[in-house]
Amino acid sequence: MPTCDMCGRESEKVIDAIVEGTMLNVCEPCSKFGRVIAIKKPDIEKIEPQPRVKTTIEIIESIIDDYSEKVKNAREKLNMKQIDLARQIAEKESTIHSIEIGKLKPTLKLARKLEQFLRINIIEKETEAAKKTLDFQDKNLTIGDLINVKKSK
Ligand SMILES: [Zn+2]
Structure with a gap:
């Protein structure tokens, strides 16, 4: 079982996270602490805007x-x-x-x-x-899809 780099506890699920500029593997409760940025690898192909005329x-x-x-x-x-x-x-x-x-x-x-x-x-x-210009740019693809920012509650 993987261990959390923050609290040292074993956790079923650790998250790749940047804590104060350092890449760490943290458990779920720790990921909710402070400024922890969970890294979600982008699996979405970047869509180039293709305006079609x-x-x-x-x-x-x-x-x-x-x-x-x-x-x-x-x-x-x-x-x-x-x-x-x-x-x-x-x-x-x-x-x-x-x-x-x-x-x-x-x-x-x-x-x-x-x-x-x-x-x-x-x-x-x-x-x-x-002439009609149709914009097919994908507006749903945002930075939030690439980096999941965990906010402390
Ligand atoms: Zn932890």
Whole structure:
């Protein structure tokens, strides 16, 4: 059975401790005396902070402001009436009319049909990159995990 370096008593369990700057093996009751620092060997691998950068690219599509003019001009170039264009892209004549007078902003789906059929460009694309930094630093790892400071009561 190991012996306590402080009181000399045999103890089932001795603790590696620094007592007044000297490394000693002390028993449980002695470890609670004065300034005894019990040494607990760190078995935790030190985790280096690894900030990870996540980049997400978002493409925002929107209809250009002068869509009505472009649609009208392209249709007229093809010598088509509003009803003809409407039939070609399976839309109502009133829809084409509203678009051409700027009363109705076409949906992206409809705008794509108009773009394809009339060979125009009325959708503008904006790219927005959002950077998100995620901090994975382990905040639970403290000096207290490496050195267990026994406080006297
Ligand atoms: Zn002791």
